[in-house]
Amino acid sequence: MSTIDWLVMTGTLAAIVIYGVMQTRSVNNVKSYLLGDRDLKWWTIGLSVMATQASAITFLSTPGQAYNSGLGFAQFYFGLPLAMVILCAFVLPIYYRLKVYTAYEYLEGRFDLKVRSLTAILFLIQRGLAAGITIYAPAIILSSILGWSLNLTIFLIGIVVIFYTVLGGTKAVSVTQRQQMIIILLGMVAAGFVVVNKLPEGIGMGDALNIAGNLGKLEVIDFKFDLNDRYNIWSAMLGGTFLFLSYFGTDQSQVQRYLSGKSLTESRLGLLFNGLLKVPMQFLILFIGVMVFVFFLFVAPPVHFNTANLDKVRDSEYATELAELQERNAAIADETGGAAMELAQALRQENEAQIQTATANLQTAVASRAALSDRVDELIELEAAGRGSDTITEDRDYVFITFIINYLPIGLVGLLLAVIFSAAMSSTSSELNALATTTMVDLYRRTLVPDKTDAHYLMMSKVLTVGWGCVALLFATSANLFDNLIQAVNIIGSLFYGVILGVFAVAFFFKRVGARAVLNAAIIVQALVTVTFFLSYFEYIDLAYLWLNLIGCVLTILLATLFEGAGLKNKDNIDDSVLPK
Structure with missing residues (x-):
């Protein structure tokens, strides 16, 4: 990599980190550290929400997915706009009315402390694992470029993210994500132009699309109903919608982004902005992957990309x-x-x-x-x-980075690498901030060490951020066990999100169901979902992982209502303020 590329990459990343630290120098209490000053505008919320979801895995793995399979992966996101509308209508008003720090704090008012603690722990497990993968993704790039050991590269990336997340808390995450998302969008648009311009003389974008279409790479919607097919319209609109409802409605890494909004209206607009822009952005990334495929029809690709x-x-x-x-x-x-x-x-x-x-x-x-x-x-x-x-x-995860390193012009290589690292930093910082917040609010301050000073909780929030950073780094060293990184993140989420969403769905819409019934249902269904996944993984049954979201949610609701009817009732009165109006 050229000196200019190094300067572009390091300069871009350093500017973002310095900006985030400078903007959060006044954070000196636990509320500001965990929630910011609740003064963010809708465009900052929208970009922050997008940046949290759009990890480096998105920009490494998704083009490789399109290179192999075409545009069909876009179906995965078709349920996103619907999920955003549902959350804006039913979930956000409750969170704002109750002024909660975390999504799980709401569950104690609706059910009890046990249900709150269980869902918080389920979130901590799945998000702690996923955080490791988001660090691992860019590490494989830098380690291959520099010839460094992978574990050393993982450690260096993790330290940078932990540094500014610890210093500034949630506000540092949000203000840096706005800049990171702008860099990401500009970089990917530039990559799209370059790959088209790199096609042979006489072959334009229309020709490339026609060639790709004749090879089946432009088929987006698959109406075939197949439980073992990961990406068709049915798994997307059913399993995918439930996944997004749970991710954006109950995952603290996302909830924390829009709870920092200036008002309910600003947060709603931010989520709707994400719902409208996210699908076109994914099409852009997949389109780039298809164009890279066409490019390598005319240029010899490596026999293996790793x-x-x-x-x-x-x-x-x-x-x-x-x-x-x-x-x-x-x-x-x-x-x-x-x-x-x-x-x-x-x-x-x-x-x-x-x-x-x-x-x-x-x-x-x-x-x-x-x-x-x-x-x-x-x-x-x-x-x-x-x-x-x-x-x-x-080797799908290496396709796009191979194209970047070998075929992009000087300067743009550094920018695209900055895009990937920005994405890694944005998503990982959100995850560490959310993990620390959930641990502090739902477990440490609520149950383990109550009634301490604000200064104590501020210090422990920073300690917990470092602790979760270390957990993520540890898991990152094992992330190479997965065949495809973007699928690994979605699989980990699908293992837990369905049950968590089921608990929240009962809380919102089934006011007669009490704590004991939903707690027993959640524990049983989580065990069933885990067993089902491993049966599918070892090919004893045929079931795509997206369906686990629907199965987990529906079974949790059904069992909770059955247990309630069978007598596993919570005798406490339910506060109507915690129910949708």
């Missing part, structure tokens, strides 16, 4: 075969490039016979390249087995 795996094979007994496969890969690139050019010309002339022939030739060449890549994966596995080690051959 160079660390290739380096190990080069130092093994399989080095000769790998070299032969790389030569074959270059020859196949000539075949794919020629077939793609023929297809573009046939599409311009609207010659159906030539279109069919060129498409078939291109599909054959692409299949040959895929078979060659499969053999490289086998060599990687054989080399690892020879060392008595396990390895991950899935």
Whole structure:
């Protein structure tokens, strides 16, 4: 990487961190530290909410997802606007009326301390695990670029995020996220222009889209109902909507963003802004991935995008075969490039016979390249087995960064790396802030150490932020066990979000159900969801993970109402103020 790229990347990141620290120098009490001054405007809330969700994983893994599978992953976000409307109508008014610090604080007023503590603990488990993955994602980039050890890189990134999160609390997170999101959007738009301009002479964006469409990369909506299909319209609108309802309505990393709003109206506008802009942003990222796929039809891609795996094979007994496969890969690139050019010309002339022939030739060449890549994966596995080690051959997460490092112009490489690091910093800082807030408000101050001074709780909030940062760093060292990072985050969320959403749904809409019934239901359903996931993971059953959100929510509601009817009732009176008006 050039000196200019280093200056662009480090300068951008340093400016964001310094800005966040300068803007939060006046934070000197626990309320400001955990909630800010509740003075944020809707656009800051909207950008902060988007930045919290849009981690580095979004910009590393999503283009790779489109490279492999096309635009179908966009369906995952179709339930988001609906979820935002529901939350604005029913959930936000309750949180603002009760002036809560956390989403789980509300549950004690509606049920009891046990239910509040259980849901808080479930959140802490899943978000603590996910925070590690959001640190790991950019670490794999920097470690491969610099040749540093992965664990050292993870440690350095984590320290930077922990530093400004500890100093400024939630306000530091929000004000830096606004700047980070602006950099992210500008960087991705620039990447889109560059990848189109890098296509061969005579091939424009229209040609690239036509080629991608003929290879099935532009198919967005899949109406086929299949419980084992991760991304179709049914899993998106049912499982996905429930996932977003739980994530934005009950996950403290998001709730904390809009609870810092100047008013209920500002928070509502911020969430609606997120719902309207998030889907187009995901289409942009997926579009870039599809364009990278078309680009590599004309340019020989690596036989494997994770160079660390290739380096190990080069130092093994399989080095000769790998070299032969790389030569074959270059020859196949000539075949794919020629077939793609023929297809573009046939599409311009609207010659159906030539279109069919060129498409078939291109599909054959692409299949040959895929078979060659499969053999490289086998060599990687054989080399690892020879060392008595396990390895991950899935390389989708490395596709976009390979394009950035090797094909973007000087200066823009640094900007795109700043985009990825900004995304990592924004989401990780939100998560650490939310983990510390939940631990402090729902467990430490409420149950473990009540009746201490504000100064004590402010100090402990910072200590807890550091503590959760260390947990995230520890888990980040194990994140390479997952095949695809963006799916790993969604899987972890789906394991817990359904049950948490079910508890909140009972709290909002089933006023006759009491604490004991919902507590027993939540514990049982969480166990069932976990068992169901592992049965699916080991292929004993066929069920896509998004359905776990719907299953967890619906079963929690059903069991809670059944237990209530069977006599597992809470005799305490329910305060009507905690119910939707």
